Amino acid sequence: MSQSISWGNLASVSGWVSELRKPPGGRAISAPTQESVVSFDSMPPASDTVPPKKITRVSPTRPEPPRFSAEMRIEERLELLVTWAEEAFSTREVFVTDESGLLIAGLVLDTTHVAASALLLRPMAQLVDIMSDFTGRMSVSTRDGRILSLSRVPSQFGFVAIGIITNEVVEDHHLVDAQSTLESAMGENQ
């Protein structure tokens, strides 16, 4: 029997490769419930054993990122961005900050999240130097089980980031959307 030219690699993918022809399935989530978006009091107590994070899936009703016209003031753009992100990520806590921790837009219940974001933005710049394919996006978990996701972009004011606090890990693809929408809002790709 002749040897496989692909060294058997092709046979190893044949079991799942036909899935690539089907539309992505099973990714829709039901509409967020009251419990999933509000109330710190309803959060379960911290456990020593942390269960695997649930991944936020694409919702069929997920709003499209806003479009910004050249005539719009930057404040208006950022307000639109925050409103969109709140709906898209099912959270009330979305903000835009710079490296100095200045809250440029949005709302947080705990200002330490903004301060922490500013702190995280600085080493992100150094990270780019040693890791050229760094995306400028990262997520950190808080002790109460929530996730702070940061997406950084350059702007005329230096680096700024959109911070999104959610109860579940956000899929990176959605953070890409947030990142590129922030970039548009800051006028960097107008």
Next chain:
Amino acid sequence: MQSIAVVSQKGGVGKTTISLNLAYSFARRGHRTLVVDYDLQGGIGLSLRGGMPAEDGLLGWIYQGTTLDNILVSTRLPNLSLLPMGHTSVERYQESSQRFALGGDLRRLLSECASRFDVVLVDTPGGLVGATQGALLATDSCLVPVQAEPLSLRTLPRTLEMIASVRRQGAGSTLAGVVVSMGNVTEEIGAAVMQELWTELPSDIVLDTVIPKDKNFLAASAAGVPVGLLRKRPPPVALIFERLAAELELRLGLHEEGEDDEPINLLG
């Protein structure tokens, strides 16, 4: 509108040739077609006689806010337009590369093109990161050329894994199909590569069309034209792309059945 990224981990498998010639065939078959050069090396521009406008292009749209009307390049075929890359400085190259990997700009572009075109082909550079990843994030489907030689075959699983990975992120291209390029059944190894593709992968993955190795591609490349415009009566190999376009129409639902699709009376 259907957007199709032409992607491959290995370079030199014919992505740009396929993008350009397939687009030409789609346009001839009545689809309003756009080819987007999503390769910072500007492969589409380098493939065509007369080159492309030096400035603007996709980079102008992204960075300078140039309008779509000012960057789309019309062609001899009314249904076929091209969007060249434009030029970037060396300093901006890396930044642009990282930006392309996000796919956000391409997604915005495709959204803006939705009312103008039926098919958008996105030509990407070789490799699985950078612009290729961005293209997979932004497009509806992808076409994967595999050159009929061992190295190209061995890189195919990684390419398919990459597509699967992007899909697991909740978005990204559906695999339109794998197409064999530079196929030559008279070469023992090339024939064995094709045989392995057809026997190891599910039948609905590999397209029936095989793009052959043909000296007319080189002649068309040297002349800077699609092979269909190489001469007044195009060589037989030009018809291969008609077949590929027809196959993709069926797979992607571009072939709409309706009143216009009834058999046409030969006698008028």
